[in-house]
Amino acid sequence: MRKKQKHNKKRNTAFLYEALTKELTKSFISKDDSKTLKIRNIIQENFSSGSELRKDLQVYKAFLKVKNDENRNDFFHYADNMYNKIDLKKLFNEQSRLIKEINHELGSEIYENFIPEYKKLATIYQYLTEEDVARKVELKNRIVEHTDTKGSSEQVQHIDNLVYKNFVNNFNREYSEDLLSEQRDLIANFIVSENTKTPEFVSFMNEEVGRLKKEIKRCLSVDEIKDDVHMMENVIKIEKFLEEFSKRSLTESDILSILKIQQLVRETKGD
Amino acid sequence: MIKVKIKMPAPPPDAMVKLKARRTLDGSILVTDHEDIDIVIVPAVNKILAMPKDEMTDDVYETQDRFYKFLSKNGVILLDSVQAGNIYGVMEAMYPPDADGKDHVQIILYTLDKFIKSEEPFFAFHRAYKETELQRLLEPTEEESTELGEVPQEEKKGSLPRKGEIYHSFRGY
Numbered sequence: 001m002r003k004k005q006k007h008n009k010k011r012n013t014a015f016l017y018e019a020l021t022k023e024l025t026k027s028f029i030s031k032d033d034s035k036t037l038k039i040r041n042i043i044q045e046n047f048s049s050g051s052e053l054r055k056d057l058q059v060y061k062a063f064l065k066v067k068n069d070e071n072r073n074d075f076f077h078y079a080d081n082m083y084n085k086i087d088l089k090k091l092f093n094e095q096s097r098l099i100k101e102i103n104h105e106l107g108s109e110i111y112e113n114f115i116p117e118y119k120k121l122a123t124i125y126q127y128l129t130e131e132d133v134a135r136k137v138e139l140k141n142r143i144v145e146h147t148d149t150k151g152s153s154e155q156v157q158h159i160d161n162l163v164y165k166n167f168v169n170n171f172n173r174e175y176s177e178d179l180l181s182e183q184r185d186l187i188a189n190f191i192v193s194e195n196t197k198t199p200e201f202v203s204f205m206n207e208e209v210g211r212l213k214k215e216i217k218r219c220l221s222v223d224e225i226k227d228d229v230h231m232m233e234n235v236i237k238i239e240k241f242l243e244e245f246s247k248r249s250l251t252e253s254d255i256l257s258i259l260k261i262q263q264l265v266r267e268t269k270g271d
Numbered sequence: 272m273i274k275v276k277i278k279m280p281a282p283p284p285d286a287m288v289k290l291k292a293r294r295t296l297d298g299s300i301l302v303t304d305h306e307d308i309d310i311v312i313v314p315a316v317n318k319i320l321a322m323p324k325d326e327m328t329d330d331v332y333e334t335q336d337r338f339y340k341f342l343s344k345n346g347v348i349l350l351d352s353v354q355a356g357n358i359y360g361v362m363e364a365m366y367p368p369d370a371d372g373k374d375h376v377q378i379i380l381y382t383l384d385k386f387i388k389s390e391e392p393f394f395a396f397h398r399a400y401k402e403t404e405l406q407r408l409l410e411p412t413e414e415e416s417t418e419l420g421e422v423p424q425e426e427k428k429g430s431l432p433r434k435g436e437i438y439h440s441f442r443g444y
Contacts, residue, residue, distance in 0.1 A: 088419060089419045092419070096409040096410065099409065100405070100409055103405065185297075188296065189296055189297075192296065199301050199303070199309040199311060199322055200295040200296065200299075200301060202322050202358050202360075202361060203295065203297075203299055203301070203311040203313065203320055203322070204295070204296070204297060205357075205358050206320060206356045206357050206358045206361050206363070207297075207313065207315075207316065207357075209357040209358060210356075210357045213357065242357075245357060245358050245359060246355055246356070246357060246358065246359055247359060248359055249359050249360075250358060250359070
């Protein structure tokens, strides 16, 4: 079976262009003149008229304008023709030069810029580089879906501070009585972290798991638990579960279990 | 009689360091300058954590080892407190609580800066290695390049003989 074409964002001309313009805006707002000048020079040098990068960018722009109407096949036809006229070897070399310049002059953080149309650009890239006909048709339909009127209204939005603040306030109002303070802390830390591997979250969990381990050890000496074989077995299971975190990475599904352990610990304290 | 109050300017700090650091929700300080590990100072429990930036590897473990040895040599941590943390890949050590009006977090930050500077040769090596690898991938030599497009496969692949072929060593028998 043929392997699916993987998206390489550094080889996606439109992504590189969008990331550069985003960085240009950021440097301009922060009044970093030398960086602004550097980015402007990079864009001017690499996306000048006649360059293959410019031609490739035009192809992406054409695909972004595709609408789900009777003209969509014409759009694909002309955009495909435009792409076929590009010298791929030359384009590859120009991309390599651009990537090298970005890495040297600006640093690889530039690739982490938030691009709202990232998914769409990735699908177009896959469509252009795909050779399998069936897969190409599938990708063509996906491009149309993305640019559909309904699809564009569901565009990924970057969350600003006000939205975040409102979300936190609503969350606190809704759950302040239902959740324990330690559960709220855990959820708050989890929400503000992008995933379970961010240093902030790992640092928080290191302390919380340590605290829970101590509390569970204390539970083993509580008379009510000691006298009940079934409860004793389960507490030992929890102890082992917590010990596991020093041997494997934390996953999102573990968060739910930890929330339950926090509840259990609070109950054994009789609060 | 006129009273004149003269306010003396605050004495300049003994030393200044520049680190990529930020404060977390629980008041800890996260330092991200090192290329292999992230360092977290947790003043609430007097702990210093070192965690891998990416995956936990032998290189990361060696870095953590060098880090805590450096801190103990500089008298910042209690050597016998170095241990694995509660989460995979995390190492932790305790530092003594503030005493004699000295802010220990400031001393730790100063020592961290010294450690990160001492690690510069390691960073330089990694940067050079990455650079060479990038160069090799982006601008390969003629020897490592193939023509763009479909590359025809070789007539015979692999090192093992195909079904029915006889090993050279058995041909004499």
